[in-house]
């Protein structure tokens with residue numbers, strides 16, 4: 001990994017410029033706040049459930065391109081999934097950005113974050129949105145922190 | 148002030164040759180180390196001095212009658228004398244070896260200020276302090292009922308001296324200010340701050356962590372009551388630093404920690420504390436660290452602090468000028484008197500992304516709040532990128548920084 005564009009792939013830059021589902025959900029079933037005190041990144045995630053499936057999910061916050069694009073792509077990917085499926089994806093994403101994944105193919109679009117595990121200081125940026133979703137689904141109201 | 152005329156020009160390539168760590172590649176590019184405000188690199192002479200201690204003289208100090216202990220004690224005390232000379236302290240009794248600036252400030256807060264203050268009293272700091280010159284005072288205020296006052300800074304990052312003079316009141320019991328801001332590079336008029344404070348009978352501590360590597364320090368000219376420095380920011384090892392304190396004040400202070408070395412005699416009925424400065428050095432000190440610190444002081448003095456300051460001032464000007472040619476760059480901290488730090492943001496790109504992208508180009512800068520969150524808040528940014536310079540940095544490295552910033556702009560388009 002020696003080129004800027006290998007880490008900052010076009011899809012990451014695109015989600016950073018135009019984050020998807022970047023809004024508040026009024027009357028959400030679940031909500032959580034996450035922050036990375038080290039860099040001041042903050043994110044809030046809202047989830048609406050219908051028949052055990054995530055019918056709507058949205059986020060807002062401020063942060064670097066890695067954290068913003070990761071949260072944005074996450075909302076795209078978990079919409080329509082069951083809680084369990086979303087949690088499963090969270091675990092696979094964690095593996096991808098911390099130790100790297102053997103099976104990148106099956107991760108689909110998330111594979112653009114494969115470069116992150118070579119940058120330990122950026123792992124928390126990539127996983128902040130996911131941790132916050134996880135906290136929201138578990139019904140944790142106190143803000144979670146990556147520290 | 149008259150500058151000494153240098154007979155030979157500053158030879159940065161010769162300086163670089165003395166730092167082993169600089170000669171490596173990062174992500175396939177030569178390392179450009181521009182994070183000196185976080186910690187500086189160590190020259191071979193410092194590494195060798197520490198190695199020599201461990202290989203030839205290792206023993207505890209102030210205890211043994213045997214050869215090695217005598218040598219270790221001599222070298223440890225020689226290091227103190229070097230630091231004394233470096234800060235222009237009147238006596239080596241006024242130089243206490245500590246873990247670093249953080250410990251020095253905590254020591255003064257605990258041993259000197261705490262017994263002095265109560266409800267209604269105030270401690271005055273500034274809005275540009277490092278967390279280590281904020282939190283010890285918050286703890287002290289919480290425990291004593293005293294109030295922490297904060298003198299504001301102007302839009303350019305200079306201290307608002309008018310506001311400072313107003314906040315310095317009959318209630319003020321202690322003032323603690325940084326000499327040079329690590330986040331902005333601002334050099335504070337510490338002599339003037341001390342003069343104003345002393346007029347009101349208020350003692351002053353100066354945080355010299357960022358000043359010591361860049362400008363000649365003279366604690367007597369400043370008339371500081373306390374002055375703190377960290378070895379690792381001035382080409383010495385981590386884990387050691389010095390607290391200067393006026394002898395008349397240190398004499399009156401209660402110990403900071405109890406243990407060996409800080410006592411004259413101990414019985415269960417009564418313990419007699421040791422003389423200065425040992426009273427404040429409980430336990431086996433960082434002997435190799437102090438010896439390395441002494442070697443670093445020799446090294447800096449060998450280069451000449453005036454020459455170092457001139458070299459780094461030129462780098463700050465060059466970097467500021469070049470960065471401002473990139474559209475979207477904003478420099479945070481533009482005070483007229485600055486040392487060695489250029490903090491900046493790039494419109495539309497988070498500093499952490501810039502930091503990672505610069506790293507890929509072999510350029511090491513610091514990104515984040517620089518342990519000065521109130522400063523970030525003051526300027527309305529979550530974080531900045533900070534390039535900070537040392538004796539071995541070159542304009543070519545700054546060119547690489549600027550090129551990398553341009554590339555970041557391209558990537559983020």
Ligand SMILES: Cc1ncc(COP(=O)(O)O)c(C=O)c1O
Nearest residue numbers: 247248249277279329356357377
């Ligand atoms: C202005 C200032 N004060 C204090 C400190 C703390 O120094 P240390 O971590 O060596 O105790 C620093 C270090 O970053 C600093 O820049």
